[in-house]
Amino acid sequence: MPAQTGIQGEHHPAARFLMIRVTKKGKSALQDQITAFYAKRHLLARTQPETGIATTLAFGKALWQELYSLGPDNFLPMPVVEGDFPHPALAADLLVHISSTRADLCFELADALVSDWEGIKVLDECSAFRFHERRDLTGFIDGIENPVEREERDEVTLLPQAVGACAEGSFVFAQRFVHDLKKWQAQSVDEQQKVMGRTKSEGAELDDETKPASAHIARVDIGIDILRFSLPYGNAGGEKGLFFLALTNNLAVIDEMLQRMYGLNADGLQDRLLEFTKAVGGNYFFAPPQDLLNELFDLEDI
Ligand code: HEM
Numbered sequence: 378m379p380a381q382t383g384i385q386g387e388h389h390p391a392a393r394f395l396m397i398r399v400t401k402k403g404k405s406a407l408q409d410q411i412t413a414f415y416a417k418r419h420l421l422a423r424t425q426p427e428t429g430i431a432t433t434l435a436f437g438k439a440l441w442q443e444l445y446s447l448g449p450d451n452f453l454p455m456p457v458v459e460g461d462f463p464h465p466a467l468a469a470d471l472l473v474h475i476s477s478t479r480a481d482l483c484f485e486l487a488d489a490l491v492s493d494w495e496g497i498k499v500l501d502e503c504s505a506f507r508f509h510e511r512r513d514l515t516g517f518i519d520g521i522e523n524p525v526e527r528e529e530r531d532e533v534t535l536l537p538q539a540v541g542a543c544a545e546g547s548f549v550f551a552q553r554f555v556h557d558l559k560k561w562q563a564q565s566v567d568e569q570q571k572v573m574g575r576t577k578s579e580g581a582e583l584d585d586e587t588k589p590a591s592a593h594i595a596r597v598d599i600g601i602d603i604l605r606f607s608l609p610y611g612n613a614g615g616e617k618g619l620f621f622l623a624l625t626n627n628l629a630v631i632d633e634m635l636q637r638m639y640g641l642n643a644d645g646l647q648d649r650l651l652e653f654t655k656a657v658g659g660n661y662f663f664a665p666p667q668d669l670l671n672e673l674f675d676l677e678d679i
Pocket residue numbers: 513515517518519520521522523552554573575580593594597598599603619621631634635650654
């Protein structure tokens with residue numbers, strides 16, 4: 378029961394993320410578009426294997442339960458926060474993550490899925506890129522603590538065999554953040570480092586005396602890993618930020634990170650990073666294993 382290629386794949390330098398509301402629900406409303414998507418995907422993967430094209434289709438809870446009623450358990454709702462430091466949900470039924478060494482292929486595949494698809498609304502589409510030295514637009518190296526070895530990655534992302542047909546599926550957390558880079562750049566490097574909890578040049582962790590309890594990594598380091606495939610995005614002179622995407626086989630882990638970032642846990646501290654970036658919409662999704670997706674939509678094996 379292999380995982381989808383986007384779950385197993387590399388953290389490529391180009392990606393396109395779409396969050397889609399499907400107004401006409403049910404398998405038959407999705408069938409033609411998903412068939413067209415995989416036909417194009419097979420063609421690109423066969424003719425241009427060096428581009429490493431990888432895809433994940435992940436479903437919002439309501440649509441997934443309509444398509445498949447036998448799990449997974451613990452498909453939690455994403456924590457939603459209102460107010461000055463919001464964490465909003467998008468009512469998306471489908472998350473599409475396409476990544477490759479080439480942005481044009483990401484575009485082409487996304488277009489094959491969405492073009493002429495009546496009865497959907499693309500709630501968010503983000504074309505993202507790897508920035509210098511794997512840095513976020515804040516200038517800090519992102520992804521340092523990501524698990525690297527296949528075994529480690531599988532252990533944090535894939536549902537175990539015991540769950541039956543959903544085994545090797547993964548939960549996906551997607552959220553788009555918009556940075557206030559003017560405000561960020563007005564801080565000294567020393568202050569920025571205190572916000573992140575790491576040094577800017579090398580990404581070395583600050584020692585416990587220097588690292589405030591409200592630093593980003595102090596809030597999200599709970600001793601359990603997730604796999605992050607986030608990438609920066611931006612319009613010149615316009616909106617810029619990070620499309621955050623993380624995989625886990627246990628949404629309670631991400632829940633706890635979010636609770637600690639947004640000051641919802643016992644110590645009530647908030648992540649200082651939120652003074653400089655704002656979540657604008659996302660949700661939790663489930664990426665079924667490829668076999669189950671093939672079975673549901675009568676797709677050829679890949
Ligand atoms: C705009 C939003 C965000 C930015 C710019 C950002 C940036 C960073 C940076 C620079 C690091 C340090 C290097 C690394 O280990 O990757 C980091 C670590 C991390 N971030 Fe974020 N992050 C953001 C949002 C989030 C969110 C929403 C979560 C989870 C809910 C999260 C989870 C983590 C985790 C688990 C680590 C590793 C912590 C450790 O063990 O040291 N981040 N992030």
